[in-house]
Amino acid sequence: MTRLARTAARLADGSSRAARRLGARATTWVARGRRHDLTGWRALLGCGLRLGVLLLGVYLLWRLVRAVPNLMWLVSAAWTAAAWRAGKPPADVSEEALAEASSAPTGEAIRGLLLTLMGEGSGVHLRTVLDYLQEHGQWEGRTVTDLRAHLTRLQIPVDRGVKVAGVPTWGVRRRDLQAPSPVAAREASTAPSTAA
Template structure:
C-alpha cells in the first residue's frame, strides 16, 4: 500500500494544480471580456457572453459523454496524464510538510521584503515579486498559498493591503515577526538557569 502512496499523491496534487490552473485561466478569459471603453451593463456584456460560452461548452461536453459513454474513458485517461505531468513539477505534499528551517526564514524574509512598510501583502503581489526575481514560473496564487500553508505561514482570506480597493488572500506582518514576549524569552532563559 505504501508503494502506491507516492504515485497517488503525485496524481492528487497534480489534479488539484490542474483544476486550479484551468479555473484561473477560465476566470481570466471571462474577465478579459469586460470592455474598458464602456460603462455599466454594456461593459460587462462581453464577460457574460464568455461565461455563457463556457457553460454551453460544459453542457455540450456533458451531452457528448451521455451520447458516447466510452468517451469518458478517454477524457479520464487524458486527465490522469495531465495530472501526472502537473504533479511532477511540485513535490508530493507529504514532503512539503517538513521543510528545513532556513527555508522558512528565507520565505519570511521574502514576504517582509514584498510587504515593505505595510502591515500586510496580498498573495498576488508576492507572486508577482517572486516571478520578477525568476522564481515561481507557472505558479498560480493557489500554488503559492499551498506552499505557504505547508510552511505553516498563516494565509488570511481577507487582507486589506495598501493600494488595493478590496480585501483578498494575503499575509499579515504580525504573523511573520515574533511577538516582543517571545523575543525576550530566549534572553531571559539562560540568565535564570545560571
C-alpha cells in the first residue's frame, strides 16, 4: 500500500469513526434529557427540547456557511483534523502476539492481544480488534458478529455497552479479562495435585 493510499485509508476510516462518535454523543446527550420522575409524553419533553437545540444548531451552521462560503474551508479543515486523529491506528502490537493469538487454540493468547490493544484504557471495541486483525492479514471477510461469536466460544466476556472515547458498543472490558478465565480455572482444577 502506498503512502498516499495509507493516508486516504486513515482519513476515510477516521471520518467514519468521527461521524459515529459524533452521532453517539448527540444521541446520548438527547437521551439524557429524559425525565425519570415523570411518565408519558411529559418525560420526553427534555429529549424533544435537546433535539430541537441540535437541529437549530445545524440549521444556523448551514445558514452561516451559505452566507459566508469561505467558512466551509474552516469546517473542512476541522473535520479533516478530527478524522486524522480518529483514524490513528491502535497501539502497536508485536507480531508474536498477533501470530500467537491467531493460531493458538486457547483463549489466553487472545486475552493477551486484547489487553495489549486496550493499552491504558478500560476496554476495547470489537470493531477496533477486527480492524487490527484485518490490517495484519487475519480474519479477512469476517464481521464483528463473527468475532463476537468466536470470543464467546473461547469464554471471553463480551458486552454490548463497552465505552471507549465516550462511545458505547460491543467490546471487551479490562476487568473481565483480568479475572481468571473459566478455561484456565477448569484446567487448574483438573490438573493432578503435586502434594504428597
